Amino acid sequence: MSADAEPRRLRADAERSTARILAAAEELLAVDPAATLERIADAAGLARATVHRRFSSRKALLEALTCLLNERYLHGLEQARVATAPPVAALYRLTELLFELKVDSRAIMELTADPATKMTPMSPEVTAGLELLFRRLREAGEITATDTAWCCALYLAVVHEAARLPADSPALGIAAGDVGARADLTYRTVLAALGGDRPHLELRDETSS
Structure with a gap:
């Protein structure tokens, strides 16, 4: 694997995770505007720690x-x-x-x-x-x-x-x-x-x- 292949793969993984979080957030918040980051993580099928790495707070998620x-x-x-x-x-x-x-x-x-x-x-x-x-x-x-x-x-x-x-x-x-x-x-x-x-x-x- 080339020296820059691993960073590219990690960036691609992060982008996919972010897209899944935003899609899940949009769907869940339409039903429950008060849904927590934890519930959004569950809906996205991702670890809660992953969501918190991408978005440190609900405010950060809304900004995204x-x-x-x-x-x-x-x-x-x-x-x-x-x-x-x-x-x-x-x-x-x-x-x-x-x-x-x-x-x-x-x-x-x-x-x-x-x-x-x-x-x-x-x-x-x-x-x-x-x-x-x-x-x-x-x-x-x-x-x-x-x-x-x-x-x-x-x-x-x-x-x-x-x-x-x-x-x-x-x-x-x-x-x-x-x-x-x-x-x-x-x-x-x-x-x-x-x-x-x-x-x-x-x-x-x-x-x-």
């Missing part, structure tokens, strides 16, 4: 889950092609993806939310991607608001509130149970609030194809 969620946000920005797609299409697709993410990652979002904003803190990379999208919307004449930080804050607030609407809310229309209904509401609300005055056609079929 926050990073995981930010990786998913970044993946959503890439899928929406915020840098290259027509900006209104990118906005709509990103909005769909965020609501899908809220369904799939609800437990992480609730546990890692900032008490003041009720949202998971976003990494600088995620924030930069969102700001790029709103700059492009401004440059394309789709909105008139110029403060990208304000645009992002308003957008995320509308996403958060739309996600909290009950399924039978009149605001969601006849497709209330559909992720697309929440995306439609958010998309139109945000464009109107940020000074968009162009008529925007239904984008759901285009962006999901």
Whole structure:
């Protein structure tokens, strides 16, 4: 075995263990938000000492889950092609993806939310991607608001509130149970609030194809 093969193997083992811990934590915390590191270790099928080596405290585990969620946000920005797609299409697709993410990652979002904003803190990379999208919307004449930080804050607030609407809310229309209904509401609300005055056609079929 080469001199550096053993460290590489140990790093790979550690990465696999970490992934198993995070997957188990996400699944277990969705059922019991108060689950301990010991219970998470059992769910991951790992020794409790292994979990404590990776995460010294519950706070450290939640910080890792926050990073995981930010990786998913970044993946959503890439899928929406915020840098290259027509900006209104990118906005709509990103909005769909965020609501899908809220369904799939609800437990992480609730546990890692900032008490003041009720949202998971976003990494600088995620924030930069969102700001790029709103700059492009401004440059394309789709909105008139110029403060990208304000645009992002308003957008995320509308996403958060739309996600909290009950399924039978009149605001969601006849497709209330559909992720697309929440995306439609958010998309139109945000464009109107940020000074968009162009008529925007239904984008759901285009962006999901």
